[in-house]
Amino acid sequence: MALSSRDDSFERVVLPHLDAAYNLARWLMRDADAAEDVVQEAMVRALSYFGGFKGINPRAWLLQIVRNTAYGSRALNRGAETVPIADDDTAPELASEADDPETALLRMRESRKVRELVAALPVELRETLVLREFEELSYKDIAEATQTPIGTVMSRLWRARQLLARAAQAEGLP
Amino acid sequence: MSDTRRHPTPGCDRVLLVQAELDGELDAAQAAALEAHRASCPICQAAQAELLRARALLRGEPYETTPEAVRARVMARLRQVEPHVASPPVRRWLWLRAPAAGFGLGAACAAAAVLAIVLPQRGDLVDAVVASHIRALQPGHLEDVASTDQHTVKPWFDGRLDYAPPVRDFVAEGYPLVGGRLDYLAGRPVAALVYRRDKHIIDLYVWPAAAGGRLAGETEVQGYNVVRWSDGGMNFWAVSDVERSQLDDFVALWRRAP
Numbered sequence: 501m502a503l504s505s506r507d508d509s510f511e512r513v514v515l516p517h518l519d520a521a522y523n524l525a526r527w528l529m530r531d532a533d534a535a536e537d538v539v540q541e542a543m544v545r546a547l548s549y550f551g552g553f554k555g556i557n558p559r560a561w562l563l564q565i566v567r568n569t570a571y572g573s574r575a576l577n578r579g580a581e582t583v584p585i586a587d588d589d590t591a592p593e594l595a596s597e598a599d600d601p602e603t604a605l606l607r608m609r610e611s612r613k614v615r616e617l618v619a620a621l622p623v624e625l626r627e628t629l630v631l632r633e634f635e636e637l638s639y640k641d642i643a644e645a646t647q648t649p650i651g652t653v654m655s656r657l658w659r660a661r662q663l664l665a666r667a668a669q670a671e672g673l674p
Numbered sequence: 675m676s677d678t679r680r681h682p683t684p685g686c687d688r689v690l691l692v693q694a695e696l697d698g699e700l701d702a703a704q705a706a707a708l709e710a711h712r713a714s715c716p717i718c719q720a721a722q723a724e725l726l727r728a729r730a731l732l733r734g735e736p737y738e739t740t741p742e743a744v745r746a747r748v749m750a751r752l753r754q755v756e757p758h759v760a761s762p763p764v765r766r767w768l769w770l771r772a773p774a775a776g777f778g779l780g781a782a783c784a785a786a787a788v789l790a791i792v793l794p795q796r797g798d799l800v801d802a803v804v805a806s807h808i809r810a811l812q813p814g815h816l817e818d819v820a821s822t823d824q825h826t827v828k829p830w831f832d833g834r835l836d837y838a839p840p841v842r843d844f845v846a847e848g849y850p851l852v853g854g855r856l857d858y859l860a861g862r863p864v865a866a867l868v869y870r871r872d873k874h875i876i877d878l879y880v881w882p883a884a885a886g887g888r889l890a891g892e893t894e895v896q897g898y899n900v901v902r903w904s905d906g907g908m909n910f911w912a913v914s915d916v917e918r919s920q921l922d923d924f925v926a927l928w929r930r931a932p
Contacts, residue, residue: 511759518748519740526738536744543748547755614731632697633732639699654690661693661728668731 510550517559518543520635521566527630528567530619534575542569560641567627567645576623610673617667625660632657686717696725743801746808747896799859804895806857807877807913810866816875817853817868827854831865839865839880840908844927849876869924876914876924883909894918901925 521542525535542565555561570576618626624646631642642657643650691708694700700708712718740748752759810816819830828841834856843851849869857866857879864881883904892901899921902911910928914921 510756515759518745519737522740522744523738535738536747539740539744540748540751543752544755547752547759611735614735618732618735629732633729634735634737639694639697654694657697658690658693661725664731665724665728668727673731 510547513553513558514546514550514562517562520559521562523634524563524566524627524630525570527618527634528570528623528627529573529575531575534573537575538566538570538573542566545569557641557644559635560637560645563631563635563637564645564647613671613673614664614668617664617671620667621660621663625656625663628653628656629660629664685721686715688712688715688718689721692718692721693725696722696729741801742805746801746805750808750896800893800895800900802859803879803900803911803913804898806859806866806879807898810855810857810868810877811875816855818855820853822851822853824851827851827867830854831856835863835865837882839867840906841867842928842931844869844924847923847927849924849927871914871916871920871924874914874916876912876916876921878928879911879913880908883907903929905929 518539522535522539525538525542526532529535529538542562546562546565549565553561618629621629627646628642631637631645637645639650639653642648642653646653648656688708688711691700691704692712695705695708708718712722749759819827821827821830822843822845824841824843828838831839831841831854841851841854845851849871851867852870852875853868855866855868857864859879859881862881864879867878867880869876869878892899894900898913898915899918900911900913901921902909903925904910905928910925912921912925912928914924916924
């Protein structure tokens with residue numbers, strides 16, 4: 501099943517998407533430890549289901565497993581108010597080279613706020629937004645990964661973006 | 675797209691098409707039809723502005739890349755199920771989303787900005803050392819120079835490091851040196867000396883200690899024992915799955931060595 505000499509091996513087809521799996525789990529679970537538990541479990545499941553994988557988009561397939569694993573986790577909605585993703589000090593802060601320290605600090609604060617706002621979205625809106633904006637999946641792939649009709653994907657995306665834009669405006673973000 | 679009308683959004687039922695266009699989901703004919711409508715629909719114009727604002731907010735957000743230690747633990751877990759799973763391509767420090775996503779930083783600038791951020795703190799260093807050890811246990815990764823002769827291993831590091839790590843062999847005591855390799859820890863290239871104890875591997879990482887830095891300690895991570903100490907201006911980290919008492923013996927041999 502997982503012989504590294506074959507081009508369709510688990511290593512070549514699925515493992516390159518480990519970062520995508522972690523990113524989704526991180527945004528869904530909002531907690532590093534819970535995200536790791538979900539990723540561990542999802543990767544083991546992916547390995548055991550891999551023999552039956554016949555799809556054309558392994559990333560959407562893996563993300564579907566991550567998402568289902570996350571939904572099966574009791575930690576999913578725990579700590580919604582207390583552990584927003586932005587409280588994590590290990591999250592990298594990015595600053596453009598051109599920024600002076602003051603601008604860089606401002607950007608850092610804005611970035612923190614944006615992540616808090618995303619983390620505060622209801623989970624079904626959050627996952628749709630993350631799959632589109634971070635994973636850049638097509639509507640069709642999001643529909644497959646979340647086992648949701650395309651129309652629902654579209655309205656969830658709309659709702660997520662609207663909530664985010666309005667909350668940001670209320671917070672005085674640009 | 676036929677589903678659109680079943681999910682009406684207050685205002686205009688075409689705002690989801692405005693969104694679909696921004697997401698690159700419309701073909702040319704659909705986009706042209708939408709454009710004709712939008713030109714005279716203030717609701718769709720406002721919707722577009724709001725969608726663009728939401729998108730702009732997220733553009734600079736970093737991707738949550740898998741930490742090295744998590745990656746190592748995932749791989750270890752997979753190997754419990756399927757021992758032959760090899761490692762995926764390592765994407766260290768690839769924090770930024772692809773340039774295609776609209777993030778305007780050049781790769782070099784990104785690397786410079788990120789290097790300063792992700793260098794492991796002391797706690798992370800333990801994870802990094804264990805992850806490095808686990809990676810090295812994969813076939814073909816254990817040593818760059820395979821030799822049981824310390825007089826071969828030591829010169830091999832010359833020109834590859836800006837310091838000369840001490841190299842010793844304890845074959846008589848049951849800890850033969852089997853080789854050395856270069857690794858990257860604590861933000862610098864470091865020497866890894868590889869020893870064997872029966873069927874187990876001990877990695878000893880050696881690099882210059884910061885002035886006045888005298889670390890000493892021991893811990894256990896994911897079933898691997900880690901002992902660290904400083905001596906003669908060098909930091910030493912020994913990592914292995916041998917029993918704790920054996921690793922202590924090994925460390926004692928090192929610390930007693932002239």
